[in-house]
Structures are given as C-alpha cells and as structure tokens.
Amino acid sequence: MRERRQVASDAGLSKQRVVVEAIRLADREGVDGLSMRQLAGALGAGAMSLYHYVANKEELLDAMIDVVFEEIELPPEEADWQSAMRRRSASARQVLARHPWAIGLMESRTSPGPAHLRHREAVTACLRRAGFSIVMATHANWLLDSYVYGFALQAASLPFDTADEFADMAEDVFLPQLPPDEFPYLNESAAALVGAGYDPAEEFIFGLDLILAALEPLRASA
Amino acid sequence: MRERRQVASDAGLSKQRVVVEAIRLADREGVDGLSMRQLAGALGAGAMSLYHYVANKEELLDAMIDVVFEEIELPPEEADWQSAMRRRSASARQVLARHPWAIGLMESRTSPGPAHLRHREAVTACLRRAGFSIVMATHANWLLDSYVYGFALQAASLPFDTADEFADMAEDVFLPQLPPDEFPYLNESAAALVGAGYDPAEEFIFGLDLILAALEPLRASA
DNA sequence: TACTATCGACGTACGCTGTACGATTGTCAA
DNA sequence: TTGACAATCGTACAGCGTACGTCGATAGTA
Incomplete structure (x- = not known):
C-alpha cells in the first residue's frame, strides 16, 4: 500500500x-x-x-555525470569524420551548458561510467575509421575533448548565455570596472564586442572548425 | 604580546x-x-x-583562484607570439596540475580577480601586437584558454601523472575493465599506449602546437 | 596616570550537512 | 502461520559555515 x-x-x-x-x-x-x-x-x-x-553521495554524483554523458549525441556513423565530430562536439557543448555543474564535477571523479566509455569508444572508432593512426586518434581525442570541456568551463563562468545578454553585461558591468589605462586591450575588445554582438555557440564553432581542419591532413586516408 | x-x-x-x-x-x-x-x-x-x-568562504575561494593566476607566467613580451603563447600556456598547465582543485572552482566563480584580468590583458596585448584583429584575438583567446583549461580538467581526472604511472595503471586497471568485444577501439588504444608510454606534458604540447600553427595564417602580419 | 576607543582573536550557538544504526512496515515463499 | 527480505524512515552524531557577543591588549587623549 x-x-x-x-x-x-x-x-x-x-x-x-x-x-x-x-x-x-x-x-x-x-x-x-x-x-x-x-x-x-x-x-x-x-x-x-x-x-x-x-551507496553514498559520491556514487550519486558519479551516476549523475554518466546520465549527462548519455545525453550527448554519439558521432553519427554514416557521416564523414569532420561532420560526425562537429555533431557530437556541438551536442556536448549544449549538454554541458544545460548542466554546468557537471563540468566542475568531472575534475574530482576519476573512473568513467559506462555511458562515458561508450562515448569514448564511438569517438575513437569514428577517428580510426577515418584513417587516423592509433596515436593520432589519441591526440585528436585529447585535443577535441580538451576544447569542448574547456569551452564549457569558460562559458559556465560567464554570466550570460546569448549575444543580447552579453551586450547588456558588457556595457553595464565589464567596461566600468576596467580602467582604460591599465587594461587598454581588454577595453578595446569589450568595446568592439558590444557593437558586434557575441554568441557563445558561434564562438565555439570557430575553434572547433579550426581544430578539425588542422587535424584533417594528419589522417592517412584509406 | x-x-x-x-x-x-x-x-x-x-x-x-x-x-x-x-x-x-x-x-x-x-x-x-x-x-x-x-x-x-x-x-x-x-x-x-x-x-x-x-568576508566568507566564497571570498576565500576567489582569493585562492587569483593567487593561482598569479603563479601563471605572463607571455614574455620580447618573444614572437607563438613562443610567448607556448610559454604561458605550458605554465598554466603546470600550475593547474599543481592545483587541480582550482579547475573545478572556476566554473562557479563568475567575476575574475585582478591577477586574472592582468593575465588576460597581457595575452590580448600579445595577440594584438602580433597582428591579430580584435575579433581574431578574441577567437584565439577563447580557443587557447579552452584548450588549456580543458586539458587540465581531463588531466586532473586521470589517476596518473607520468608515463610510467600510466603504464602501470593501464595494464592493471583499465584493460581488465574494458571487454574487448564491447570496446575494441579503446582496447586497441590502451594496448598500444602501454607499449609506447604516455606523458601528459607531451600530449599537451601536441595540441597546443597544432592550434598555434592553425592560428598563424589568421593574423595580418604588420 | 586614568579613561576610552579600537582591533584582533575567539567561544558559543544555530541550522545545515552526510550518513551509521536500528526499527518498522509490506510482500511473498514455504 | 512463519520467516525472509526489501523498502522506508526516525533518530543521532560529527562536522560544516557563520551570526553574534565578548574579551584582552594596545593606542590615543585628558
């Protein structure tokens, strides 16, 4: 009952x-x-x-992290490797933006859960099938994941999510607390970005595509 | 008294x-x-x-983070931009490896301290003087910092620091818990890396140099 | 010299945390 | 009916951040 x-x-x-x-x-x-x-x-x-x-709160946190990994799209098998990596990386960024606490938690959690392992396996498979050597695939894995996690980490510590919010924040908060004589370049940047607008999702794609393009010549195409 | x-x-x-x-x-x-x-x-x-x-523990944590930023080498002004970025990025990685707790803390701390600001100013100055446009300098900043933080985050969640420790861990811990039929590619990688050895500091340099090289053509040299 | 203001340090207490332990209950098999 | 078992919860304890008030030592002034 x-x-x-x-x-x-x-x-x-x-x-x-x-x-x-x-x-x-x-x-x-x-x-x-x-x-x-x-x-x-x-x-x-x-x-x-x-x-x-x-068993305890630690195990709960581990389980939460693994559910987060489940939310991340796996690299689609049918796509070419760059598209596949772009898809799963963009998905990872979105998921981590939805669950910012997950980023800070990763540092303290040492053993990957099942979803995490499945994800790594799928990514590695995608890279190997695209012609990257074992060593190169490892490099690519580290590089891409570092970028994704690091970007999410930086984005999480920003108090805005969209271009509009940024414009408001920059004008009202950032610029006033940056003495122009001490921080000329940061002022220059902030001022320019207020005008141009600023979207984290676009910023992410810039770096991602740059990395993907730089990795391309390092694979031995089959 | x-x-x-x-x-x-x-x-x-x-x-x-x-x-x-x-x-x-x-x-x-x-x-x-x-x-x-x-x-x-x-x-x-x-x-x-x-x-x-x-004032409270939060302020203490903020202050701790800023001391960590003080420990990171600024980009040397006399060097070319790639060397300067390599120096400061490697320094940042080392410092964050020394203070792994700092990485997880950044996510929750929204306003940068004075040392953090000085660091950003110096990096931006270096990039701008090297010929990067304002927008490009911002891209480069995000990209490099994402890589550095993300790498540190991943490295912090690994239970080893050197190539030797890795070999031991991989053989005794990783491989046994990866069923070969479910994770063929991860097994392949782990097996290969046990033989070849694995050093986080070298891994870091690989991705860093790749990013620096890919950024080079994007500056308008003076 | 005597009085007072100020500052650095601290003791106590409150409401919160994670969780060990034991008791209670509902369900099912024998 | 009995016993085993799983799920649930109440109580208790040590440790947390910190609000509040107090105390001794010092410095300044009369």
Whole structure:
C-alpha cells in the first residue's frame, strides 16, 4: 500500500528516478544546493531512503555525470569524420551548458561510467575509421575533448548565455570596472564586442572548425 | 604580546597568510577537505578569526583562484607570439596540475580577480601586437584558454601523472575493465599506449602546437 | 596616570550537512 | 502461520559555515 503523498510523482523510488531528480535539482539550484535531504524532499521521501538506491553521495554524483554523458549525441556513423565530430562536439557543448555543474564535477571523479566509455569508444572508432593512426586518434581525442570541456568551463563562468545578454553585461558591468589605462586591450575588445554582438555557440564553432581542419591532413586516408 | 603557540608559524594572521595556507591545504587534502576550522587549525587560530581577513568562504575561494593566476607566467613580451603563447600556456598547465582543485572552482566563480584580468590583458596585448584583429584575438583567446583549461580538467581526472604511472595503471586497471568485444577501439588504444608510454606534458604540447600553427595564417602580419 | 576607543582573536550557538544504526512496515515463499 | 527480505524512515552524531557577543591588549587623549 503506497499511500504517502509525494511531491514529484507517485511512482515508487528507483535509482533512475533518484538520479534524474538529482540532476533536475542541480540544474535549478547548483550542485551546492543539492543535499540528500532536499533531494529526498523533492521525491517525497525520507533522506535515508535514498541510500537504498545509492551507496553514498559520491556514487550519486558519479551516476549523475554518466546520465549527462548519455545525453550527448554519439558521432553519427554514416557521416564523414569532420561532420560526425562537429555533431557530437556541438551536442556536448549544449549538454554541458544545460548542466554546468557537471563540468566542475568531472575534475574530482576519476573512473568513467559506462555511458562515458561508450562515448569514448564511438569517438575513437569514428577517428580510426577515418584513417587516423592509433596515436593520432589519441591526440585528436585529447585535443577535441580538451576544447569542448574547456569551452564549457569558460562559458559556465560567464554570466550570460546569448549575444543580447552579453551586450547588456558588457556595457553595464565589464567596461566600468576596467580602467582604460591599465587594461587598454581588454577595453578595446569589450568595446568592439558590444557593437558586434557575441554568441557563445558561434564562438565555439570557430575553434572547433579550426581544430578539425588542422587535424584533417594528419589522417592517412584509406 | 602574541603568545599562543601556532602550528604553521608565529607571524600574525593576515589575508595573505590565510589564503596561502588555504591553497596548501587544498593541494594536500582537496577542496572538500578545506574547511574553515581545518584552515584555522593549520594557522594555529580559532575558526572565527579567519573572518577578520575574509568576508566568507566564497571570498576565500576567489582569493585562492587569483593567487593561482598569479603563479601563471605572463607571455614574455620580447618573444614572437607563438613562443610567448607556448610559454604561458605550458605554465598554466603546470600550475593547474599543481592545483587541480582550482579547475573545478572556476566554473562557479563568475567575476575574475585582478591577477586574472592582468593575465588576460597581457595575452590580448600579445595577440594584438602580433597582428591579430580584435575579433581574431578574441577567437584565439577563447580557443587557447579552452584548450588549456580543458586539458587540465581531463588531466586532473586521470589517476596518473607520468608515463610510467600510466603504464602501470593501464595494464592493471583499465584493460581488465574494458571487454574487448564491447570496446575494441579503446582496447586497441590502451594496448598500444602501454607499449609506447604516455606523458601528459607531451600530449599537451601536441595540441597546443597544432592550434598555434592553425592560428598563424589568421593574423595580418604588420 | 586614568579613561576610552579600537582591533584582533575567539567561544558559543544555530541550522545545515552526510550518513551509521536500528526499527518498522509490506510482500511473498514455504 | 512463519520467516525472509526489501523498502522506508526516525533518530543521532560529527562536522560544516557563520551570526553574534565578548574579551584582552594596545593606542590615543585628558
């Protein structure tokens, strides 16, 4: 007889439900606002009930990260390698923008989950099939992932998401706190960018395409 | 008359001393092990004494990040732009490898400190003087920083630092947990890398040089 | 010399955290 | 009916950030 009223839903608890609700909470409140009691509350359960589905909070965080990896599109097999990498990299950027807390969490989590491994396998497969040697595929993997994660990290620490928001912020916040004589070049940049507008998604594509183009000659086409 | 015995030193407290000790603690115990009480203990003080030098823990973390930025070498003015960027990027990677907690912290900290701003100004100046347009300099800035931060983030989540440690880990830990039929390409890579050895510092240089070379034609040389 | 203001340091306390432990309940097999 | 088992929860504890008030030592002034 399950009778207790539950805030989020009436279905029983499950690891899946716990992790999904945890992600929703982290998206809304940030990872610092995610406590076992809050999470349990959102699920209409007692705090200790969660420990039947998750050994401890660390394991919960690991599981959350792996769900995030599941959200990232795999490189489509039928496309050429550059298109495939562009697709999955853009998807990764979007997903990490949706779940900014995930970026900061990766640093402390050492062993990759199943979705993470599947993703790496698919990317490596795509590169190898495109003619990259084992060593070159490793280089490409590191390079692309570094760019994606680093971009997401930088974007997460910016207080705006769109070109319009940027224009407002830049004019009202950035420029005033940059003494022109001390930071002439930053002023120059900020001023120019206010006029031109600024979109993180476009910025991302610029660097991504530059990297892809630079990798192209390094593969031994079959 | 300052008479109390202090663990770390007998000099009086100061914001500088608090922040430096906090960094030492975070390096040793990780950012989760850094509590105001622990920190105060390491300084031979009471927990609340710290609040005379720091408004709250957030401000402490901000200050720690900015000290980390101070440790990063600025691009040397006399060098050509590629050498200058190589120097400062390699320095940044080393510093972030020394303070892995700093990477995860950046995501949540939105406004850059003075050292961070000085660094950005110097990098932008270097790029502009090398002939990059304002827009191109911004692209290059994002691209290089993304790579540096992302690389550091990935490196931090690896449980090894040197080629030798990697060989041990790969053989004992990675390969056994990768079913060859499910992850053929990852197995291929891991096996190959065990033989060849693997050094994060070299890996970093590969991607960095590739990016620098790809940026070269995009500047309008004076 | 005596009084007072100021500053650095700290003790206590509050509400929060993760989670160990044990008790309680509902379900099903024997 | 009995026993085993899984799920749930209440209580408790140590540790967290930090608000608040206090205290001793020093500096300035009368």
